[in-house]
Structures are given as structure tokens and as C-alpha cells.
Amino acid sequence: MSKGIMYIDDMRVPFDGEKNVLSVIRKAGIDIPTFCYYSELSVYGACRMCVVENEWGSIEASCSMIPKDGMKIRTNTAKLQKHRKMILELLLSSHCRDCTTCEKNGKCKLQELALRLGINRVRFQDTRETIELDTSSPAIVRNNNKCILCGDCVRVCDEIQGMGILDFVHRGSNLQVMPAFNRKLSETKCINCGQCAAVCPTGAITIKQDIDRVWDAIFDPTKHVVVQIAPAVRVAIGEEFGLKAGDNVIGKLVTALKRIGFDEVFDTTLGADLTVMEEANEFLERFEKSENLPLFTSCCPAWVRYVEMNKPELLPHISSCKSPMEMFAAVLKEHYKSIQDTLKKEAIVVAIMPCTAKKYEAAREEFLRDNVPDVDYVITTQELSTMIKQSGLIFRELENNATDMPFGMGSGAGVIFGATGGVAEAVIRRCYSKKTSATLKDLEFCGVRGMSALKEATVLINNHEIKIAVVHGLHNAQLLLEEIESGNVQYDLVEVMACPGGCIGGAGQPFGLANKKVKRADGLYSADRLSQVKSSEENPMVLSLYDGLLKDKAHSLLHVNYTDR
């Protein structure tokens, strides 16, 4: 770790362990532009927007410069301005510029920097042939006409998710980002996690939009449209409306959804509670028989798809529990079937998710009954924020409202599902026979919380030591699998979430780096602290479901078998 003093635009700026000059510049309060730099990814140096001028007048990219004591650089000179503008003009010249109809309109970094740098004219014609869009995936749309070749998607897919679906193909003026053999995304092993879309600075990779279909359902008088909100949504959507990351806005969300026109508003947290009940039973059963251990969680559809396609031998270890979204949707559809005579409308279940892979999960054949999916439409946190804006609601000023009965109550254990470690903690909470506040506090500090890549904990249940591992980011999961397979480590319960940070870091959320994810997780944990019901089996809704609707049907409605693909 190097330490020293740098001079940035004649300001003395101390540095201490910063990896590159770019971070030191940003620390000095200068917002140096970049397209291809993310602190969480490797440095690539493709976009050249972060160029600085050294004391001898030569120009270098600050992302790939190591800070040195006494170094003098300038971030804003005539030469730099000219360079940056030229680079941007060239990028724009080979870019489809239909901004007003672009998915990323208003959120596009290219648009933002063109405005900031004052690009008012592009002198060069776009002579490239139009490249066909890839709309084959249920979650992700690729439009290479808008790609600026920053490589962010390539690196996130490879380095963070360990998938390597996308890469640069050909070279020079023919360079493009695409899957091998120019395959459609649906023909690859893509897990639909959407992290490529989350980091894409332009509209080259976006999330498939289902807003119009949801509006159609809402405005259709023959349909009874109900909606469930995933835990992670409530602590992130506020960011779209100028609120802080981690602010729990579930009350405002309910109001917004009602005003938008949803007939009933529910909380996926109840689905999470059902998952806890089923998964805890499954775990204890397997643990007693020491059968198919470790048990891997199955809430994350991207993880499930990864296992199906790459590690089919692990399928017996995957929990047979459906995800909270699917459990809840199965219950909802069953409920509306039972009251069909009085309702006289077709029930439509919409799910608001932080996740893009949920769009894929909802369409899986396992979750179709009579050819109708249990979840009719999945929209992401960002799509919901668009719907709220389309409705003209002023989100910040909305009053709070409670979710609807009879499915309107979730426990604290269900809420924390949205953060990495939450599912494991909730399941262990259920397994604890004595739930004093002291034991719950112990659990809180046992090591499953936080943003470390791999978290391990050992808890004592009925005098048995239970070893738990929690990973997030699929690359981390792959590393853990290698360790498990080689026999170096042994666990009883393993929670895997494909996205870094868990669902709060899902690609459907407003874009945020690690610091935002920590705040979102804090938001969920404080919701847990404030909730009256801490444990899933204490949730009266759960109890009444098991006594009523789920009687004799729990297994068929709440479990699923995934198969080798």
C-alpha cells in the first residue's frame, strides 16, 4: 500500500492505498468521467474518458496510472477538453442515436457525458450496417447498435458472475460484443442475472420490459390484477425518487400501486415465510438422515439455472422448495380459484422483483398450470418506478398504506431474504427451538450478515453443530463449489445468491455499487428489528394458510423438481 501526496490541478491531495490515480482524483472531489471504470471490476482502460495531463504535457488514462508521491497531474486543460470531446464525438458517430425512444433515455452515461462535455454536433456519419437486435432472452435485450465497446458487460459476466457468456469478437472496426458464434442469448448458458445490463452505460444491453402488458391487464375490466412486492424492492426504489438507499418505502409503495390501479397489493415476504417453513423442514429431515447434504437454497432462479446447465449432479442437493415468488403466486392462484364464483374475474398475478432472472423463472414450464403461469408478469424495481412516473404520482409525497389482507403480513425473517445471508438466517431462526431475544441476537452476529464474498457460521441446533456457508456473486459460488467438491470444506446448508449482495443488488434495481447495497441491507435489517413477528412460524398468516388453503396441498403447491438441462 503506497502513501504520499499528489498534486491534482495544483491541489495537494494525500493518497493512501488507492489503486489508481482515478480514485485519488475522485477523492479530491472531481468527478472525472468514465464509461469503462468500475471499482469492482478489473481496470480495462478502453474508453479513454478519464485521461489526465501530466506535468510534461503528455496524456494518460488515470484509471491505469498508479499514484506516486509528488506526482503532478491536471484534469482539465485545453488539450484534455479537446481530446475528450473528440473521443466522445467518435463514439457517438458510430452509435445509434435514437435517444428519445431508447430504454436508457435519461439514465444513459453516453447521453449524460455528451451533455456535460457540451457535444452539440457530431461531424461524422454512422456508416455501419444496422445490427439485428437479440430479443431471444426472456430477461435481457441486446442491441449492438448502441454498444460503445467499453467491455463492462464482458468483465462483469466473467469476473463477478464467472459465466463468460459475452466477449469481444472480431477486431478493429468490426469489433463487437457477443456470445460465441454470434449465438442468441437464449442459446447460451446465460443465467439471466442481468448484471451485464446493470453495468451497461448505454442502451446496448437492457432489461426486457413488460410494463405495457401490465398496464393492459390493469385497464382490462375483466381482470382482477393483484401484485406482490419482493423484500428488496422497498429499500431501493426510493433512490429513483430522490430518497436515500435503504429507506424503507413499503408504505408509499402500497399507496402507489393502489393508485396505479392494482386491485390488491401483497408482500412477497409472506411467500418468503412459507419458504422458510418448507425449507427448514426439508433441511432438518435431510440433516437427521444425513442425506444429500449440503442443502443448497433454491430461491435464486439464476443459481438454479446455473446448476441445471452446468452442475446437474448437484440437483439432488438443491432444495425442492419453490422460490418465495412462486410459492406465493401458487397460493394466490389457488385462493382466487376458490373464490372464482364470487370474483367472476380472471386473477392476474404481477410480481415486482429486484431481479431479471425472475422473468425467466415465471415463464418456466414447471410453474405453468393449465398453460397459465402462476406469475403472469414480472416487472423489475426500475420498471415499477417508470410506471409510477407514467402515472404522474409524486412518490415522495404519497402517504403510507398497509398491504391487503388476508395475505398482507410477513415476518422479519421473511424481509431479510432480500440481503445475502438472509435466507440462511431465516431458516436457522426457524430451526431454533428456543427463540429468546438473546439467541436471535447471537444469530445476528454469527457471521451470515455482511458483504464478504464467503461467510461461514456454525450454529448449535438441538445439540447438533450445523455448518452454514453463504455466498453471493456466482463466481464466488463456483469457487466454493470447487472447495466442496474437492472435500476441503464441508457444510450442511449453503445459501447461494447469484447477484453480489443478494437480491438487493439484483439487476432490476436502480444501479448501485457496494456502498448502496450495504445501505439497502441495513434497511432490511432495521425492518426486521421493527417487526413484531421475528420468525416465520409465528406469522399468523402462515399458520392460517397451513390450516386452510395449504391443507394437504402444501407439497404440491410449494415444491418443485428441477431437472438436468
Added chain:
Amino acid sequence: MEITHDFTKVDEILTSYGMQQAYLIAIMQDIQTEYHYLPKEILEYISEKLELSIAKVYSVATFYENFSLEPKGKYILRICDGTACHVRKSIPILERLRKELNLSAHKTTTDDMLFTLETVSCLGACGLAPVMTLNDTVHPAMTPDKAMELLTSIRENDSVDSLETASSSNDMKETGGKNNE
């Protein structure tokens, strides 16, 4: 094109490089020497064996002009179109051969898989311009007529060859060499 490949040869190549990712380019060169192009199935196979993503392997394969993902003909004709060869009229040779073989800039291999016709930027034999290669043999100071003669002789020899050694393996280098004698 969908041939099921026998991977023993590929395994040999992979083993000779100790299954190391770092040798991806060398491995692909050897595969191309063996098969005259990089078959899709083999790229998938080496991606699995080397634990590299298929997108990465494809990325490297498409980066280099010298790698081909399309099957090539038994006889690969390359017309040098470097500056020296170009000014000494390499293009008329190319055009004549294209016309004769019914090929174009986009279609470079004949349907019977006998000929592939391509250009190269410079063979480094400018003193012999215009130059053309047939597999690994260099033919100096070419003209469209000489190229046609060469083509005719390949065709004749090839039909004799295939009659004589109908079942033997077609080692391209040797066949190519024979034709030049």
C-alpha cells in the same frame, strides 16, 4: 458440415501443451494445421478442456485473420495483394481465378471443397511479385494464364490421385507438394 469429430487428435494436441490456457493460440494453430480450419465442435471441446469460456475461445479465434472458422478446400490458393504484387497486377490473377472457380470475396471455397481462394496482405516475397501460394508452395511471377495452367494441373493430378489412393488419408501438404513437381 456437422461431422462428429474424433477428439483423439485434439487430445494429443492439448496434452502436448500440458492443457494450459496460456497456449490457446498455439493449440488452435495446431488444430488448424490438422483440420485446415477451426471446427465449432472442437472449439467447444477445447473450451471445456482448458476451462475457458467458449466466448473467450471464439474471441481469440476471430481476432486473428489467420484462423478460419469455415472449412477450407483441399487446395488453398492465396494471391498476394501487398503493394508490390498489387502494382505488378495481382488483381487480374485473382479475378480470373474467381471467374473460373465461380467464387467471390464472400464465397471463397468451391462447393466441391476442392479449392479455397483468398488474398493475403504480403507474403514478404516482393522480389518475386506477383506471388501466389498453393498450400505451402510459392509460385513466383504469376500471370492469369499461368494461374489457369496451375489450376488445370491440380485438377488433373487430383483426379489421378483420388483414383490411385481412394481410401488413403489425404495429407494436404504432400498432395500440394506433388502438384508442384
